[in-house]
Amino acid sequence: MNVQAEAMTDHRTPTQNEESAESLLQIRGLKKRFSLSGDFLDQLRFKGGKLVRHQEYVHAINGVNLDIHRGEALCVVGESGCGKSTVARIVMGLITPTEGEIRYNGERIDNLNSRALLAYRKRMQMIFQNPYASLNPRMTIQQTLEEPLRLHHPDWDRQKVVTKVEEVMHSVGIDPDWGKRFGHEFSGGQRQRIAIARALAVDPEFIVADEPISALDVSIQAQVLNLLMEAQQERNLTYLFITHDLAVVEHFGTRVAVMYLGTVCEIANTATLFSKPRHPYTQALMSAIPRLEDDRPQHVRLEGEVPTPVNLPSGCVFHGRCPYANARCKQEIPVLQTQDDGTRVACHAVEEGRL
Amino acid sequence: MALLEVNHLDVRFALRLGEVHALRDVNFTLERGERLGIVGESGAGKSVAAFSLLNLIAKPGFIAGGEVRFDGKQLNSMSERALRKVRGNRISMIFQDPMMTLNPVLSIGEQMLECLKAHRRISSKEARAIALDKLRQVQIPSPETRLDQYPHELSGGMRQRIIIAIALLLDPDIIIADEPTTALDVTIQAEIMALLLELCEKYNVGLILITHDLGVVSQVTQRMLVMYAGRVIEQGPTREIINDPQHPYTQGLINALPQMATPGEKLNQIRGSMPSLSNLPSGCAFHPRCDFIKRADGTQRPACTQQVPEFVTSGNCKVACHMVAELLDKEANDEARLKETNP
Numbered sequence: 001m002n003v004q005a006e007a008m009t010d011h012r013t014p015t016q017n018e019e020s021a022e023s024l025l026q027i028r029g030l031k032k033r034f035s036l037s038g039d040f041l042d043q044l045r046f047k048g049g050k051l052v053r054h055q056e057y058v059h060a061i062n063g064v065n066l067d068i069h070r071g072e073a074l075c076v077v078g079e080s081g082c083g084k085s086t087v088a089r090i091v092m093g094l095i096t097p098t099e100g101e102i103r104y105n106g107e108r109i110d111n112l113n114s115r116a117l118l119a120y121r122k123r124m125q126m127i128f129q130n131p132y133a134s135l136n137p138r139m140t141i142q143q144t145l146e147e148p149l150r151l152h153h154p155d156w157d158r159q160k161v162v163t164k165v166e167e168v169m170h171s172v173g174i175d176p177d178w179g180k181r182f183g184h185e186f187s188g189g190q191r192q193r194i195a196i197a198r199a200l201a202v203d204p205e206f207i208v209a210d211e212p213i214s215a216l217d218v219s220i221q222a223q224v225l226n227l228l229m230e231a232q233q234e235r236n237l238t239y240l241f242i243t244h245d246l247a248v249v250e251h252f253g254t255r256v257a258v259m260y261l262g263t264v265c266e267i268a269n270t271a272t273l274f275s276k277p278r279h280p281y282t283q284a285l286m287s288a289i290p291r292l293e294d295d296r297p298q299h300v301r302l303e304g305e306v307p308t309p310v311n312l313p314s315g316c317v318f319h320g321r322c323p324y325a326n327a328r329c330k331q332e333i334p335v336l337q338t339q340d341d342g343t344r345v346a347c348h349a350v351e352e353g354r355l
Numbered sequence: 356m357a358l359l360e361v362n363h364l365d366v367r368f369a370l371r372l373g374e375v376h377a378l379r380d381v382n383f384t385l386e387r388g389e390r391l392g393i394v395g396e397s398g399a400g401k402s403v404a405a406f407s408l409l410n411l412i413a414k415p416g417f418i419a420g421g422e423v424r425f426d427g428k429q430l431n432s433m434s435e436r437a438l439r440k441v442r443g444n445r446i447s448m449i450f451q452d453p454m455m456t457l458n459p460v461l462s463i464g465e466q467m468l469e470c471l472k473a474h475r476r477i478s479s480k481e482a483r484a485i486a487l488d489k490l491r492q493v494q495i496p497s498p499e500t501r502l503d504q505y506p507h508e509l510s511g512g513m514r515q516r517i518i519i520a521i522a523l524l525l526d527p528d529i530i531i532a533d534e535p536t537t538a539l540d541v542t543i544q545a546e547i548m549a550l551l552l553e554l555c556e557k558y559n560v561g562l563i564l565i566t567h568d569l570g571v572v573s574q575v576t577q578r579m580l581v582m583y584a585g586r587v588i589e590q591g592p593t594r595e596i597i598n599d600p601q602h603p604y605t606q607g608l609i610n611a612l613p614q615m616a617t618p619g620e621k622l623n624q625i626r627g628s629m630p631s632l633s634n635l636p637s638g639c640a641f642h643p644r645c646d647f648i649k650r651a652d653g654t655q656r657p658a659c660t661q662q663v664p665e666f667v668t669s670g671n672c673k674v675a676c677h678m679v680a681e682l683l684d685k686e687a688n689d690e691a692r693l694k695e696t697n698p
Contacts, residue, residue, distance in 0.1 A: 079543075220396075221611070225622055229621065245541075251614075251618050252613070284542055285541060292614065
């Protein structure tokens with residue numbers, strides 16, 4: 001236990017240099033637009049007697065740079081619509097980015113075809129939010145867990161596959177007798193264990209978990225979170241952990257990236273972020289966590305609501321709700337700048353020392 | 356006499372597989388202006404408890420026993436007609452999903468006026484004035500234009516504000532809010548909760564808040580019930596329960612929160628999961644997951660597996676647990692012995 005605890009604290013030491021060689025995954029200049037206008041014929045409109053092509057986009061991600069270090073749990077937090085799930089899906093190659101690149105171990109993977117990507121899929125696995133939807137209802141648990149093994153290890157014989165499935169079932173605390181049963185026979189927490197077992201079956205080194213505990217009950221959340229942490233320590237996994245629950249982040253994350261409207265506004269070590277949030281949005285987010293200790297919510301109230309990603313605000317995307325915004329914030333897009341403790345913040349007010 | 360009294364409430368669902376006992380022997384009271392939280396995991400019966408207060412349990416569910424008394428009148432034996440005068444008027448509800456609650460084909464104004472006119476004989480002009488006033492109270496920007504908008508034109512947080520405005524429309528005595536912020540983002544959740552709290556205090560409205568979020572309960576309510584598998588297992592002042600939970604399940608729930616553990620360390624988990632209501636364990640429903648079915652000296656406590664625990668009073672809280680009962684007994688005995696030896 002001591003060794004494990006030390007290993008955890010070790011990951012928490014500040015990592016100033018974002019370009020360091022220990023990055024397992026690099027995201028550079030990532031942008032993703034989703035078209036809202038349908039196909040070519042749907043886009044045609046009459047305007048002033050002329051036929052014009054009218055296109056509208058959801059700007060889901062607008063220039064994201066992230067590095068995920070080997071062995072860490074990088075948490076991405078933000079509210080719905082901030083693009084955190086889109087980042088996860090692009091990293092996994094489930095959707096293609098509009099611009100930018102993803103490098104895994106230094107190799108570019110965003111432009112690979114599915115055959116070339118297969119080798120990477122074995123090394124990176126995903127756990128989804130809803131365990132009721134992510135298990136195939138027509139497959140038994142045994143089949144569900146064997147499928148990735150058969151795909152990635154076509155040379156394995158039946159006995160080897162069965163042994164491996166049994167081993168992975170033990171490692172996530174599910175009874176091998178469950179193998180004959182179907183997904184619907186299990187509770188949410190059990191299903192999520194099965195989904196984790198499926199991800200671990202091919203011995204990945206990197207796991208993307210998209211809100212893996214949000215659909216679960218409180219007492220079950222703790223079980224699943226413990227399981228994910230155990231797996232990380234035993235297998236030296238690297239996590240990209242997407243969540244909106246800051247209490248979970250505080251417990252689980254090595255570093256945290258806060259996203260707002262498709263941009264990263266702050267990246268910091270977990271302890272630093274929680275003790276000293278810099279970006280005004282991070283501050284508001286932190287103050288909104290319902291805590292057991294205080295009787296009265298003392299949260300920073302934000303004006304208005306998240307603007308639509310169809311028409312992005314000019315300048316800093318947060319300026320419309322920010323209590324510290326000035327003229328520069330309305331015009332110039334802030335970039336992430338490294339602070340003296342290694343935290344990176346994209347905010348003009350922080351840069352100018354107004355905050 | 357309390358404004359709302361629930362005595363021995365018992366709700367069952369007659370399913371093809373047999374009768375499922377969704378709520379057993381639930382007792383609580385709510386004073387005027389008091390805020391009560393009902394906490395529990397999914398399937399604990401907290402929503403059933405809330406719905407049965409207004410007799411909103413749909414078939415095959417039915418209230419099999421007990422009573423709900425509101426302002427001296429028994430609600431569960433009232434006719435539908437009489438009940439309709441209470442629903443939305445003196446007791447109103449806020450549901451989890453604001454999109455499901457609002458009618459998508461009616462404008463906000465129509466829905467608000469409909470509610471007002473159903474309960475009061477007033478002109479459209481007066482009704483509109485009241486609606487506008489309530490929209491202002493829930494801090495909706497440009498309320499006049501909102502009245503003519505449809506639900507899909509508004510964001511989730513805005514819709515939930517409208518629902519709160521509708522719930523307040525007829526100045527109710529009690530608002531029952533069933534997971535009012537679960538579908539919302541963290542910052543919006545904090546705003547909506549703060550707003551609800553502020554309005555309840557300002558107008559002295561009672562609140563029954565159903566949630567799985569212990570943080571929200573501890574910030575908003577004065578008293579709370581913890582439910583497990585259809586029963587209340589602990590109830591009392593919120594602060595006391597949060598600071599010093601007695602029941603092993605409540606302790607487990609609070610200790611399982613990430614904020615209670617040191618970052619990076621293992622969380623304290625409760626093993627297993629909630630039993631199905633159709634197949635409850637014997638004795639205390641929590642015993643298969645409980646770490647305290649053995650005494651400190653290692654002997655078994657047979658009551659845990661054989662007998663449903665009764666409520667015992669510990670401080671200001673009531674707890675249904677054999678372990679706690681035994682401890683209290685022992686304390687009382689020790690005290691009695693102490694008095695005997697040196698009178």
